[in-house]
Amino acid sequence: MMRADFYLIAKPRFAGQPLLLVCELCRKANDAGLATLVLARDSAQAEELDDLLWSFNPDAFIPHQIAGSDEDEEEALVLIAAPGQQAGLRPLVINLRDAAWMEPCDRVLEVVPDDPAAREPLRERWRQYKAAGYTLNKYDM
Template identity: 35%
Template sequence: MAPRVQFYHNAENPLALACELASKAYASGRKVALRAPDAALARQLDQLLWSFEQQAFVPHVMAGTPLATETAVVIGHAESPTEWPHTEILFNLADDVPPGYERFRMIVEIVGPSEAHKQPARARWMHYKQKDLPLQAFDAIRREAL
């Protein structure tokens, strides 16, 4: 089955939005892969997941660690090929189309407000559209469909 693709446009803080959406997915029993553009932002995601919401605990580890297959939320980055242990939801914060995206049930693309974020997002949208994947766009600020 082909993945569904959702784009969240104009995210003022893409990392915070990724943490919020990953927390909600985890709370509903889903397994999540978070893909950052680089190792530094992957570490930021890791730190943010520990502290972004006072009452929530989101168990997470970095991809490639021994506990990755047993942990609901796994963080990786585009600079290093990642073998994701789960294939339910992939949150992509990187500028490229994630390798192996076809294995996931859902891809969530989080796009910042700057033109530097929008240009690569347009290319990803066109890639998914050419593959005839179901696409849906949301405004990240208002949290409504576009």
């Protein structure tokens, strides 16, 4: 059964920098040994996340890289893909893009910014996942 988990940003720490929440989600996935695909909105966001994953927590080492940058990318537990970048399917997908992720995976995580304008498209996405038979969960972060 496929799952879609929506993470609603509320805490100031994440509101100012939503990618910090993405780093925390990547850390949890890494600790659980889950191969994760992060769908970045654009290449600038992919680069920012790549840098942040090195620095956000001095005690956390998360093997990660940007798709297409290296032949060994299958070894990185966290793979960051900008649009147009080929990346293999993985069991966990963190979707930062504007469209719902309907490709096969076990779980898709949607990060919902603390911005009313950004929430409406995500309500629509919730309906899309629901219509596709996903199990839905919502978490306040």
